[in-house]
Amino acid sequence: MIEEGFSHPKVRSPRVQVEEALAAMIRPLPPGTQLPPEPTLAKQLGVSRATLREVMRTFAERGILTRRHGVGTFVASRIPVLESGIEILESIDSLARQMGLETHVAALEVLERKATPKEAEGLESKELIDVLVINRVITVEGKPVADLRDIVPLDYLRKEELEREDFHGSVLDLFLERGNPMLSISRTDIIAVSADAKFARRLHVSRGSALLKLAAKLYSYDEKVVDYSISYFVPGQFRFHVMRRVTHA
Template identity: 35%
Template sequence: MPPRSIDPSASATLNDRIWSGMPRENLATRVANAIREQVQQGALQRGSQLRSEVELSRDLGVSRQTLREATRMLTLEGLLTIRHGMGTFVTDPPVTLSSPLNSMHSMSALIRANGGEPSIRELKVRRLTATAEVATALQISASSPVAEILRVRLISGKPLAVAYDYIALQERPEETLQLIQSFDGGSIYDFMRTKLQMPLLSSEASLTAVAAGKRHADLLKVKQGFPLLLVREIHMTGKQSHGLYSTVFHNSTLMEFTLVRPGSPGNHVSKV
């Protein structure tokens, strides 16, 4: 369904709001405030398209330069989105996922439970020599071979996380690597259980705030230095054997983590 554009009656309401604005506000700020107010009140719906710059500036009685400055202000706020070759749109509200830290779960199932559609891109599987961090997590020597699975996880087409999964290649390394290369990017839990015969029974996770470097900024479509939530997780198979090590960089505007901590007299939920 094509996005709906703002009708003339909405432009008239905007016009009234602009010219009744506070005298000390400059005109571009009045225009930005009026549009923001209309979005907050639901008069301009999320996902709707603004009329063309020529039409809207004429209807509002302001210059195109003033309208352009107001649009720039609202774009920086994230309220408007400019799609080149298409026009200016009211930004869709972001879907925020809430993930419990005290339990293992499938990211795909979590996305679906929140009304989103999971997908992946940039799926790559390669053989590496374990770094000190990976070797410690998997309880292997630093010179051991491992398979690295890289995925960019998306929710309804929006980049949500960059995930790295590491599996030791100790027994029959070439055969195991070939099998891992058949991974389609779906549930790593299901893959480990059905293809590698390594069901993951428990895990230990840590959460850290980090700044996006250039690579992760590019993959997640955010600015370099943008705050990310990094989850490092060691997954155990039977007998506490470390079967999988994951490091996942999450877009902090789309993901939050919760931890349930028993207390007295009841449980309290802490949000991170």
């Protein structure tokens, strides 16, 4: 019996192959470049036009390509691919690393306790279930830039696991690496708040200065909230942006 246990088949399906090949083909092309006609391209990539079309349509949906009936298919703006804003689900940690910054975790505090009513609401739970609370301040070059708090139901994460899996600051990354629970989407609310005395001290800002507050719910495939996180960011240190496409175009 040969061990298998892979979810990635050795022989990728034509569609996946075409996705990769087409992406590689597009990458170096300047925006506005016209692609070869579908029949030609299909022959080049060794698939049928139908399969190619399905891939091209998803690329158009993503904003990588622009299709014009009777005219052709063109490479669209490259802008959204270059910089990754928060349109992709990534941890603050990965984001910072991409920017070439080194983040450190300070004032890490991990405890298990019952959820407060507000936290239970964030977790979309009717009861005050047992949760793991992770508090910490993120610093860049010695300066505090964010205050993070994650609330995770004990079903998904326990204190012992956190130490075993060498936690480096991100519950999201931990879940992704572990592959469990299966994550689907997150919803982040964005609010501006004034720093009270507590945050002023923790983040080294003056009281009353504006902070960006992000309240994020991370959902699993079965639509449970597996992580409710509240973060406060110091303006100027971290910049958030959203890329949006014109619907349908």
